[in-house]
Amino acid sequence: MRSLRISIFVPLVILFLVPVTSVAQNRASVSGYVRDGRTGNTLIAANLKLADLQKGTTTDTSGYFSLTDLQADTYLLIVSYMGYQRFEKKVKLEKGEHLQLYIRLKPEGYLLDEVVVQSQRKNAYSISSAHIKAAFIQKTPTVFQADVFRSLQLRPGIKAASDFSSSLYIRGGSPDQTLI
Numbered sequence: 001m002r003s004l005r006i007s008i009f010v011p012l013v014i015l016f017l018v019p020v021t022s023v024a025q026n027r028a029s030v031s032g033y034v035r036d037g038r039t040g041n042t043l044i045a046a047n048l049k050l051a052d053l054q055k056g057t058t059t060d061t062s063g064y065f066s067l068t069d070l071q072a073d074t075y076l077l078i079v080s081y082m083g084y085q086r087f088e089k090k091v092k093l094e095k096g097e098h099l100q101l102y103i104r105l106k107p108e109g110y111l112l113d114e115v116v117v118q119s120q121r122k123n124a125y126s127i128s129s130a131h132i133k134a135a136f137i138q139k140t141p142t143v144f145q146a147d148v149f150r151s152l153q154l155r156p157g158i159k160a161a162s163d164f165s166s167s168l169y170i171r172g173g174s175p176d177q178t179l180i
Helices: 002-026 134-139 149-150
Strands: 028-036 047-048 053-056 064-070 074-080 087-092 098-105 157-161 168-170
Touching: 028 074, 047 064, 053 064, 074 098, 087 098, 134 149
Parallel strands: 028 098
Antiparallel strands: 028 064, 047 053, 047 074, 074 087, 157 168
């Protein structure tokens, strides 16, 4: 019984795969690399388009592209990349052809108008300061009496150098940059 299923299954698989492979052999493809014309460096994300089909792709990190499942015909291949001259080429594909292209784009300079940046000078040095009211210092929990340095440490970004020192570290600075 099992051999009967296999003997029926195998011809059915072959029957369905033959038309698929014959259709795939009639299709053509275009692939290749896009590089800088001067340096030979790969151009990542260059745009490629078959103008007649409105079908396109971009290059990968190695500059490789692939356009598959094309019918045999003549197409206009357009390659563009920011800062480079546009590349156009007529490509004629036959049935089952896999055309490999190596495209080198020429750099294109842009002539821009002059840009002038001006600024008005303000204070060259801006010293930031924080004011703490005596009421805040009085409300701070203490052991004996109100302590200015202990109350400052309750503010964000301020900590003491040690328990035995009056030096304070304020975020982004050192104790010798703090003035109290």
